[in-house]
Amino acid sequence: DIQMTQSPSTLSASVGDTVTITCRASQTINNFLAWYQQKPGKAPHLLIFAASSLQSGVPSRFSGSGSGTEFTLTITSLQPDDFATYYCQQYDSYSRTFGQGTKLEI
């Protein structure tokens, strides 16, 4: 299976900051990479698919980039609603895998 490694595990930031979360795949995944946001007790919410395509309805302060094995999620001008846990997921293979998550804290 393809392993996904996210960093950092925890990230502390303030409202208005810009933050970046990194996700590395154990092999190339042809940009089949998604980012999700999850708040406590809630289902995940799709932010980005195909490494850099913004899901409909998601604010433009969220952006994704990268290719091959290294990908990033950038959030600019952090809002109070953005403090949550973020997961990357590869779907290059039929056996999809998630990163371990990054908790974004105030």
Next chain:
Amino acid sequence: EVQLLASGGTLVQPGGSLRLACAVSGFDFSTKAMTWVRQAPGKGLEWVSTITGSGDGTYYADSVKGRFTISRDNFKKTLYLQMDSLRADDTAVYYCAKDRGNWGHDACDVWGQGTMVTVSS
């Protein structure tokens, strides 16, 4: 509005069986692959299984292969997960989710609210 409503989660003994269901509305169910993802208490997300729109393609995580069976009824617009030989490490919230497409490997763009399965004696 697209909606997914998962149900069937409960307390079950080790070695037991359980069937989860996910009733959907608001989209053409038969044209989209569907996925189950689980989350153990305090842990991250784990992909469990995916089924294509027609049901002819099914895919499983190694951790559940041979014990879980995914299926769907396109007339009833319902997704199922039959879970047999349950173990304590199957304890989790189980989410059903709609894939963006019908290829069997895709991102999930709509998620249900989750249903809790607890495996314990």
